[in-house]
Amino acid sequence: MAREDLHFRLRIPEDLKARIENAAAMNDRSMTAEIIARLQWTFGPSDDEMGELADQVNAAEEAARDAQRTISELSHSLRTREQEIDSLKVTLEKASAHDDGRQPDDEPIFNIVLDAKGRPISWPEIAAHIHRTAKAAGLETVGFRAAIFNAEKQDDEKFFGEYARLVRWYQDQTRKHVDVIREG
Numbered sequence: 001m002a003r004e005d006l007h008f009r010l011r012i013p014e015d016l017k018a019r020i021e022n023a024a025a026m027n028d029r030s031m032t033a034e035i036i037a038r039l040q041w042t043f044g045p046s047d048d049e050m051g052e053l054a055d056q057v058n059a060a061e062e063a064a065r066d067a068q069r070t071i072s073e074l075s076h077s078l079r080t081r082e083q084e085i086d087s088l089k090v091t092l093e094k095a096s097a098h099d100d101g102r103q104p105d106d107e108p109i110f111n112i113v114l115d116a117k118g119r120p121i122s123w124p125e126i127a128a129h130i131h132r133t134a135k136a137a138g139l140e141t142v143g144f145r146a147a148i149f150n151a152e153k154q155d156d157e158k159f160f161g162e163y164a165r166l167v168r169w170y171q172d173q174t175r176k177h178v179d180v181i182r183e184g
Contacts (some may be wrong), residue, residue, distance in 0.1 A: 010035075127174070 012020070017031075023033035039102040045053065 020031050023038075024031045027037070029035060029037065040096055130142065134140075
């Protein structure tokens with residue numbers, strides 16, 4: 001309390017004085033400070049304080065609305081990302097099923113094993129057989145894989161040259177016999 005503040009003498013009944021003394025001791029204040037604090041609490045905040053509090057409440061409400069919008073946007077983004085992840089998982093499962101030899105449900109696959117020389121007995125016959133088998137099964141299109149087994153170890157340059165020659169040979173055979181394959 002500043003020295004210029006109004007001094008006021010007050011008569012207080014003994015029982016009230018004892019209660020003020022106890023409260024002042026508990027709050028670590030003087031009796032005068034305790035009385036002032038109790039009077040201020042009774043009257044409530046001033047108009048200026050109420051204005052400041054109202055501004056703080058408004059700012060807090062706006063911050064809460066902003067936070068809620070952010071949460072909604074992040075929730076939507078999270079759901080979208082989860083859907084993308086689920087879609088990618090399905091794609092990955094199909095791809096890995098395809099890679100490890102299992103057939104995906106929507107694509108029948110025929111496997112062909114070539115002889116040790118790297119050529120089938122008759123490429124058009126194999127393609128025609130696959131086409132007839134697919135047609136008998138009621139399938140319009142099928143995929144098929146050819147695996148070439150060669151126990152002989154070759155150097156990389158020779159291997160890639162032979163591989164390129166074999167790819168060209170298959171492409172040529174497919175072009176030459178496309179009519180036979182389709183008719184089969």
